Amino acid sequence: MKIKKSLVVGGVALTTAALLFSGTFAWVSSVQEATNRFLMEDYNVALHDVLDGTPVDNGGSHQVEWVAGTEVNKDIWVSNEGSDNILVRVKLIENMRIRKGTEEKLNVENVVHGSAEDVLHDYVTWTNGAAVKTYDEWKELSKEEQSGEYWVLADDGYAYWMKPLAPSGDEDAVGAVGNTALLLDGVTLNEGQEGAIEYSIKVEMDAIDAQLAGLNEEGTTWTGETAKAMATAAVYDPIQEEINRIQEDIANPPTDKEAHVSAYLAQKQKALDAYKAAQSAPDPEEKEAYLYEAKWRDLRGESEIxxxxxxxxxxxxxxxxxxxxxxxxxxxxxxxxxxxxxxxxxxxxxxxxxxxxxxxxxxxxxxxxxxxxxxxxxxxxxxxxxxxxxxxxxxxxxxxxxxxxxxxxxxxxxxxxxxxxxxxxxxxxxxxxxxxxxxxxxxxxxxxxxxxxxxxx
Incomplete structure (x- = not known):
C-alpha cells in the first residue's frame, strides 16, 4: 500500500487481513484503504503486510493451511518511500467469530490488541518482532534510550516507532534504512479451538512529519498526551541538547573571579564546534570521534572554573x-x-x-x-x-x-x-x-x- 500526496488533512490508513478457518484450512483476504493525515509535499509511505511469505496486496487474498497450535508467519512493518523524515504509529485491531453448528460461541469486534478489553488471548497468541517493547519497559529507559529503532506498545492502543524514519533506499527490507523492524512476526491459533472460525487483524497506520511532531497546531501532530509524549521522545536529539547547553554556557560564562574566562570560552567554543560536526557526520566512527572531542573540550572548559x-x-x-x-x-x-x-x-x-x-x-x-x-x-x-x-x-x-x-x-x-x-x-x-x-x-x-x-x- 503506497500513500501518495493528498489534499486531505486528517484521516488514517487501514489494512484488514481476515483469517477464515474451516477444519485445518484458512483463507486469508486483505482489503486496504488509505486517507492521508499529512502536510507534506512528497508523502509516500508503504505498509507491508506479508502472510506466510506472500505479500497481501490491496484487495488481494492468500490461502494457507493453519493447524491449531501451529504458528503462521505474519509480518507487519512500515517503510518510508518519500523524501522527508516521518514518525509512524500503528494500531492493531482484532475481530473474531466462532460458530459451531448453529450456535455462535464467540463474537468479538474491534478489540485493540493488548488492551484491557482484549479477551482473545485465550484463543490467539501473537509473536511480536524482536524490536518491540512494552510501555512499562520503555518508561524505565533513560532519556537518551527512549529514542531508538524499536516499537513501543503504548497505553493508548498504538505501537509507536521510536525514531524518525528516514526515506528508504531502493529495497523494501525489514530493518533496512527507511524501514521499521517487524511489529508482528507470527500468529498462532491456540490449541483446543474448533468450529467455523473467522478472525481478522485490522491495521490502522498514522504518520506525521518528524519536524512537526512537537507542534500542537491542528493537523500537525497526534492528539492525546501519550501520542505527544511519544512523538517528543522519538525526535529527541541528545547532540542538539548538548549544543543548546554549550551555547548557554558561552552566553553566560562565569566571572573573572570564578574562572579563567578566556580559556573557559575557548574550550567551550571548541566543544560546540565538535558537537555540530558530530551532528552532521554520516559515518558512525567519525561521529563518535567528534563526540569524544566535544566531551573533552567541554570538561576542559569546566576545569578552568x-x-x-x-x-x-x-x-x-x-x-x-x-x-x-x-x-x-x-x-x-x-x-x-x-x-x-x-x-x-x-x-x-x-x-x-x-x-x-x-x-x-x-x-x-x-x-x-x-x-x-x-x-x-x-x-x-x-x-x-x-x-x-x-x-x-x-x-x-x-x-x-x-x-x-x-x-x-x-x-x-x-x-x-x-x-x-x-x-x-x-x-x-x-x-x-x-x-x-x-x-x-x-x-x-x-x-x-x-x-x-x-x-x-
Missing part, C-alpha cells in the same frame, strides 16, 4: 580530567585536599604519548592562578570507558601495578597502545602480566604483538 567540579591533570603529554568528589581542609602548605574520579583521558595529536603520568596519577599539587589556593588532588577511581579513543605508544604496567586500587575489569577498555612495558625498575611479574593479557583489567582496542611486550632497562 576555580574550585569547580573538574580538574585537568598537569603536564603537556597525554592527560586526563578528574571529577572532584570530595574536598577537605589541607595540612601544611596544602590549603585544600581533594579526591576524585578520572572521567576521561585524552591523547589527540600526541602519537608518541606514554601512559606514564596517566598510569600513576597518584597525588599532584595544583596552584590555581585565579585564587592562589594550593590544592592537592588524589585519584581514587576511574570510570569505565575513560580510555576509549586514547592512543598511546607505551603503556607502563609497572606504574599500574603500584596502584591496585585503581584497577578493575574495565580500566583499559578501548585503549590503543603500540607497546606494553612490563617493567622498568621492577618487573610486574608473570601472574600480573597473564591477568592483563586475559583482560582482567579491561580489553584493549587493539591486539599487541607478543614482541611488543618490552622490559625497559
Amino acid at each position: 576555580v574550585g569547580g567540579d573538574y580538574v585537568k591533570s598537569p603536564g603537556s603529554g597525554a592527560q586526563f580530567i578528574m571529577r572532584v568528589d570530595d574536598r577537605q581542609p589541607g595540612t601544611g602548605v596544602v590549603d585544600e585536599a581533594c579526591t576524585g574520579t578520572i572521567v576521561m583521558y585524552y591523547s589527540k595529536d600526541l602519537p608518541n604519548a606514554r601512559i606514564t603520568d596517566l598510569s600513576n596519577p597518584g597525588v599532584w599539587q595544583h596552584t590555581d592562578y585565579v585564587d592562589g589556593v594550593l590544592r592537592e588532588y588524589t585519584v581514587t577511581g576511574i570510570e569505565a570507558g575513560a580510555m576509549k579513543n586514547v592512543t598511546a605508544k607505551n603503556l607502563m604496567l609497572e606504574k599500574w601495578k603500584a596502584h591496585p586500587e585503581l584497577l578493575n575489569e574495565h580500566t583499559f577498555d578501548g585503549l590503543t597502545t603500540t607497546y606494553v612495558i612490563v617493567g622498568y625498575k621492577v618487573a610486574v611479574g608473570q601472574e600480573f602480566l597473564d591477568d592483563f593479557k586475559a583482560g582482567k583489567y579491561g580489553v584493549l582496542a587493539n591486539e599487541v604483538p607478543e614482541e611488543n611486550y618490552k622490559y625497559w632497562k
